[in-house]
Amino acid sequence: MKKVLWLMALAAVTLVSCNSNDDEIDNGIVIEGIDLSPDADCCSAEEALQVYNFLKTVTIVPELSTTVDGLYNVFAYTKTGSFHKGYNDIYFVVTKKKTGNYVKNFEISNVSPLMYMVKKNMSHSTPVGDGYKTFDETRPALKHGWISFLMTTSDAGYWTLGYDIEVLGSKGTLADTPIIVDELPAGQDWLKSFKVGSDTYYLSLANATDWKTGTNDIVAYVSKKGAMGTKPYALATETFTIEIDPRMPDMGNHTSPDNVALTRQDDGSYKGTINLTMTGLWRIHLTVKDADGNVVAGGDDLKDGYSSLYWDATL
Numbered sequence: 001m002k003k004v005l006w007l008m009a010l011a012a013v014t015l016v017s018c019n020s021n022d023d024e025i026d027n028g029i030v031i032e033g034i035d036l037s038p039d040a041d042c043c044s045a046e047e048a049l050q051v052y053n054f055l056k057t058v059t060i061v062p063e064l065s066t067t068v069d070g071l072y073n074v075f076a077y078t079k080t081g082s083f084h085k086g087y088n089d090i091y092f093v094v095t096k097k098k099t100g101n102y103v104k105n106f107e108i109s110n111v112s113p114l115m116y117m118v119k120k121n122m123s124h125s126t127p128v129g130d131g132y133k134t135f136d137e138t139r140p141a142l143k144h145g146w147i148s149f150l151m152t153t154s155d156a157g158y159w160t161l162g163y164d165i166e167v168l169g170s171k172g173t174l175a176d177t178p179i180i181v182d183e184l185p186a187g188q189d190w191l192k193s194f195k196v197g198s199d200t201y202y203l204s205l206a207n208a209t210d211w212k213t214g215t216n217d218i219v220a221y222v223s224k225k226g227a228m229g230t231k232p233y234a235l236a237t238e239t240f241t242i243e244i245d246p247r248m249p250d251m252g253n254h255t256s257p258d259n260v261a262l263t264r265q266d267d268g269s270y271k272g273t274i275n276l277t278m279t280g281l282w283r284i285h286l287t288v289k290d291a292d293g294n295v296v297a298g299g300d301d302l303k304d305g306y307s308s309l310y311w312d313a314t315l
Contacts (some may be wrong), residue, residue: 021102038103058081064179085191087146089206089207093142108165114158115159117157129221148223162177188208190311218271247306258275
């Protein structure tokens with residue numbers, strides 16, 4: 001019943017929006033059932049349309065929705081409305097409870113995923129992105145961030161997630177709420193770890209299910225576990241280079257040409273190029289080098305001749 005009510009609320013949300021002046025109403029943008037009344041707290045009609053269309057491509061996560069001071073509805077979305085092991089994009093939208101208009105000025109903070117290990121009687125967190133930021137300039141009412149879950153929900157342990165929010169001076173909190181984290185589809189393995197001395201790092205591959213045959217951008221993140229394992233694992237401040245050697249283990253371990261190593265970008269991500277010449281399982285062998293070019297992980301020579309550190313992606 002709770003999920004049905006949230007889905008009804010979502011349907012109402014996607015039928016309303018906002019703009020900042022009367023000109024937007026005269027520029028030809030018309031969406032049936034949407035309130036385009038002027039509202040200085042909200043986005044323009046063009047921006048509202050961009051958010052409206054984007055929300056058609058994702059699915060609400062009912063358990064992460066909340067309200068603030070009885071004035072605002074807060075909605076969280078993922079691609080499928082659920083979570084899986086490894087990298088997950090998360091999006092937030094806030095609407096005015098009275099009018100349904102999208103609000104563009106709000107802040108999401110202290111997103112706190114926590115795994116409770118029942119049998120071991122201990123807890124740990126997981127890698128997270130560098131805050132929740134405006135998705136792009138065309139959609140200022142949409143915030144984006146990510147979480148990379150280390151493990152799935154099982155009898156051995158369960159996840160909770162909470163966050164803080166501030167909307168136009170009003171503050172709210174979603175208390176730690178149980179969520180389900182599922183396995184990725186077969187042939188997908190996007191999260192691996194390595195150690196340098198006593199420090200533990202995590203390599204999160206982003207959205208490999210979006211790849212197509214041919215040349216693709218490859219994006220990943222390097223996170224570092226802090227001294228307190230219950231605190232979210234932030235992006236590592238150290239700079240690495242991640243060399244890739246994609247192979248097809250079911251096809252004689254043949255490789256592909258024109259792959260480009262992942263290097264650190266200004267936003268903290270690591271980006272490169274991967275060439276996937278055919279469909280099937282690709283095992284992406286990794287060699288991680290530090291800023292001085294020293295190999296710190298992967299690049300070892302196992303019996304099959306390839307690195308023990310790898311991601312899997314299946315087209």
